[in-house]
Amino acid sequence: MLKNKLRNPIEIKIATVVAVSAILHESDPAALEAALQEMTGGVADFFDNEFAVIDVGALEPEQRNIDWLKLMALLKKFHLNAVAVRNAPTEMQADIVASGLSIEHVGAPRQETAQPAPATPTAPAAAVAAAPTAAAGSMIIDTPIRAGQRIYARGSDLIITAMVNNGAEIIADGSIHVYAPLRGRALAGASGDTSARIFAASMEPELVSIAGVYRTFENGFPQEQKGRPAQIRLSGDRIDVLSLNPASRS
Incomplete structure (x- = not known):
C-alpha cells in the first residue's frame, strides 16, 4: 500500500x-x-x-x-x-x-x-515538407533498428552501424548513413534540407524521402543497386538512386 x-x-x-x-x-x-x-x-x-x-x-x-x-x-x-x-x-x-x-x-x-x-x-x-534548417553534429546508433522502432536525429546527421529492418523508420534533419543493410523507411532532410542524402552499405529500403519528397519501392528496389552500396539524393524535384561503386558510375 x-x-x-x-x-x-x-x-x-x-x-x-x-x-x-x-x-x-x-x-x-x-x-x-x-x-x-x-x-x-x-x-x-x-x-x-x-x-x-x-x-x-x-x-x-x-x-x-x-x-x-x-x-x-x-x-x-x-x-x-x-x-x-x-x-x-x-x-x-x-x-x-x-x-x-x-x-x-x-x-x-x-x-x-x-x-x-x-x-x-x-x-x-x-x-x-518543412522549414529548412541546417543540421549540425551527428547521432550514432550501434544497435539494429527493429520493426516498429522509429529513430529521429533532430538537427543532425544520423549514423547507424547495424541493420535497419523492414518496418523500422529512421529520420534525420541532416543526412543518413547506414553501414549495414537498409531495409526500412529512411527520411533525410526532415526539416527541409534539400542537400541531405541517404547512404547505405546495402541499399534495399521500403521508402525514402529527401526534404519531404517521397519515393516508394512497391515494385522492388532497382536491381542494379539492390543490396549494394548506394546513395539517395534529391536532383531538382526528383529522387535519384546512385551507385557508390565508382566502376559502375564510370
Whole structure:
C-alpha cells in the first residue's frame, strides 16, 4: 500500500514527436482526396499513422472556409493524424480550436521545398515538407533498428552501424548513413534540407524521402543497386538512386 501511495499516477517527460506538414494549396475536399490518392499510389500504409500539422499559409482568402472535422477525417483515412494548424490567420483560429486542433505559431517565414515530379508519389494540392534548417553534429546508433522502432536525429546527421529492418523508420534533419543493410523507411532532410542524402552499405529500403519528397519501392528496389552500396539524393524535384561503386558510375 505504501509503495502505491508514493508512486505518482502520471508522469510527464519531454519526448520527441515527429510530425509531417500537410501544406494545403487548395481546400476543396475532393481535390485534396484525389491528390492524396495519387500521392500514396494506393499504398495503404504509405503514411504510418504519423502526426500531421496542417499548413494553410498558401491558401487564398476565399479558400479558408474549411470544415476542419471533415479535413481531419480525410487525413485520417490516409493514416495521417492531424494535431495542429500552422500559419492560420486570426479569423480561422476559433474554428480550429473548436475542432480540437492546436494552433502552431511560427516565429519566422517558412521556405517551402519544390514540388515533386510525377514519378514521385505526391501532388500539388498537398505536400509533405518543412522549414529548412541546417543540421549540425551527428547521432550514432550501434544497435539494429527493429520493426516498429522509429529513430529521429533532430538537427543532425544520423549514423547507424547495424541493420535497419523492414518496418523500422529512421529520420534525420541532416543526412543518413547506414553501414549495414537498409531495409526500412529512411527520411533525410526532415526539416527541409534539400542537400541531405541517404547512404547505405546495402541499399534495399521500403521508402525514402529527401526534404519531404517521397519515393516508394512497391515494385522492388532497382536491381542494379539492390543490396549494394548506394546513395539517395534529391536532383531538382526528383529522387535519384546512385551507385557508390565508382566502376559502375564510370
